[in-house]
Amino acid sequence: QFALTQPPSVSEAPGQTVTISCSGATSNPGEKFVSWYQHFPGGTPKLLIHRDNEWPSGVSRRFSGSKSGTSASLAIRDLRPDDEATYYCAAWDASVRALVFGGGTKLTVL
Amino acid sequence: QVLLVQSGPEVKRPGASVKISCTTSGYRFVDYMIHWVRQAPGQGLEWLGMINPGVPRGDSAQRFEERLIITGDTSNTVYMELTSLRSDDTATYYCARDLSYMTAGFWGQGTLVTVSS
Numbered sequence: 001q002f003a004l005t006q007p008p009s010v011s012e013a014p015g016q017t018v019t020i021s022c023s024g025a026t027s028n029p030g031e032k033f034v035s036w037y038q039h040f041p042g043g044t045p046k047l048l049i050h051r052d053n054e055w056p057s058g059v060s061r062r063f064s065g066s067k068s069g070t071s072a073s074l075a076i077r078d079l080r081p082d083d084e085a086t087y088y089c090a091a092w093d094a095s096v097r098a099l100v101f102g103g104g105t106k107l108t109v110l
Numbered sequence: 111q112v113l114l115v116q117s118g119p120e121v122k123r124p125g126a127s128v129k130i131s132c133t134t135s136g137y138r139f140v141d142y143m144i145h146w147v148r149q150a151p152g153q154g155l156e157w158l159g160m161i162n163p164g165v166p167r168g169d170s171a172q173r174f175e176e177r178l179i180i181t182g183d184t185s186n187t188v189y190m191e192l193t194s195l196r197s198d199d200t201a202t203y204y205c206a207r208d209l210s211y212m213t214a215g216f217w218g219q220g221t222l223v224t225v226s227s
Contacts, residue, residue, distance in 0.1 A: 039149075044217045044219060044220060047215045050213040090155075090214075092211070092212035098171050098172070099160070099214075101147075101155045101156065103154050
C-alpha cells in the first residue's frame with residue numbers, strides 16, 4: 001500500500017496561516033480523494049475536509065484543503081490557540097482495500 | 111442525528127480476545143460503511159478494517175487479517191473482535207461511519223483496551 005508522509009510538527013503565530021503537507025497521494029483526483037482530520041488529546045477525531053477540498057457540515061471555512069500533483073495540503077488561516085491539535089491526512093488505497101492515514105502533524109500555535 | 115455509541119473500557123491479558131460493539135442510530139444502517147480505527151499511546155491513527163453492514167463480515171487491513179473479525183447484526187450494531195492480544199494492542203479503538211466514500215465522517219466516543227499481564 002502507498003504511504004502518506006506528513007511533517008511531524010508545525011508551528012505558527014496566532015492570526016497567521018499555516019499549511020500542513022501530505023505527500024504521496026496520487027494526482028488522479030478520481031482515484032485517491034484525500035481527507036483531513038483534527039484530533040485533540042483525549043478527544044475523538046473530527047473530519048475537517050473530504051474529497052480533497054470539501055467541507056462537512058459545520059466545519060469552519062478557516063480550514064481548507066487542496067491538492068497538487070502527488071501532494072495534498074491543509075491550510076488553516078487566522079490561527080487560534082485552540083487550533084492546537086494533531087492533524088491527519090488519509091486516503092483510500094483501492095489496490096489493497098485499505099484506508100491509509102498519514103503519520104500526523106502536531107500543530108503548535110505560538 | 112447520527113450517533114455511534116461504543117461499549118466500555120476493557121482490560122485483557124496477553125493472548126486473550128476482546129470484542130467491542132458500536133451501536134448506531136440516526137440513519138439507515140445498511141447505507142454506509144463502518145470503519146474501525148485505533149490510536150495507541152503516543153502513536154497516530156491506524157486503520158484496522160471496515161464493514162458494509164449489509165454483509166455478514168467485514169474486511170481487515172492486511173496486518174490484522176489473521177486476528178481481526180468485524181461483524182454486524184440486525185440491531186444496527188457493528189462488532190470488532192481482536193484475538194491473540196499483545197501489549198502493543200493497548201490503544202483507544204474507534205468506530206466511524208462514512209460521510210463520503212471511505213471517509214470517516216462520524217465517530218464513536220472510543221473504547222480504551224488495555225492489554226496487561
